[in-house]
Amino acid sequence: MVLDVRGFTCPYPVIYTRKALSNINPGEVLEVIIDNPPSCETVPSAVREDGHGILKFEEIDRDVWRILIRKIRG
DSSP states (O other): OOEEOOOTTTTTTHHHHHHHHHTOOOOOOEEEEOOTTTTHHHHHHHHTTTTOOEEEEEEEEEEEEEEEOOOOOO
């Protein structure tokens, strides 16, 4: 599943990421695309706080990042 939250500022990327994670099964991967620099910290922090795993965090374009998240908990 891909969640593109480009154009959204905090707290919306975290809110939408948590909602998307609630709609997938444990073990599945969510790809989140963001362009808001503060979200580079808040999204991974919220994901870890909720007990999920960050598989990859990378800049894919100038000021655009991709976060791959594995849902751990149901």
